Amino acid sequence: xxxxxxxxxxxxxxxxxxxxxxxxxxxxxxxxxxxxxxxxxxxxxxxxxxxxxxxxxxxxxxxxxxxxxxxxxxxxxxxxxxxxxxxxxxxxxxxxxxxxxxxxxxxxxxx
Numbered sequence: 001x002x003x004x005x006x007x008x009x010x011x012x013x014x015x016x017x018x019x020x021x022x023x024x025x026x027x028x029x030x031x032x033x034x035x036x037x038x039x040x041x042x043x044x045x046x047x048x049x050x051x052x053x054x055x056x057x058x059x060x061x062x063x064x065x066x067x068x069x070x071x072x073x074x075x076x077x078x079x080x081x082x083x084x085x086x087x088x089x090x091x092x093x094x095x096x097x098x099x100x101x102x103x104x105x106x107x108x109x110x111x
Contacts, residue, residue: 005093005096008089013090016083016090019080022075023079029072036061037066040062
């Protein structure tokens with residue numbers, strides 16, 4: 001039982017680390033997309049000021065950046081939920097290990 005619990009703990013720790021890694025990657029992607037969005041906004045402002053850039057191209061760039069940003073946010077939310085789930089599982093395993101330790105101590109005192 002203890003070995004199975006340790007294995008579960010290792011698996012959950014690995015999942016939590018992977019989720020943290022995914023969150024970091026998604027944060028980087030969000031940062032890139034936010035830069036693209038700001039660039040598109042600046043281009044849009046230039047259009048309003050009478051610059052020669054096409055309005056359609058600016059709208060396309062903004063739409064593209066927004067779509068990607070929404071995808072990244074959805075992925076980040078999923079990763080955060082996975083990470084939270086992993087943390088809950090780790091707390092449960094810790095409680096089981098503590099209970100097992102207490103049972104072992106009681107049995108050792110009986111002997």
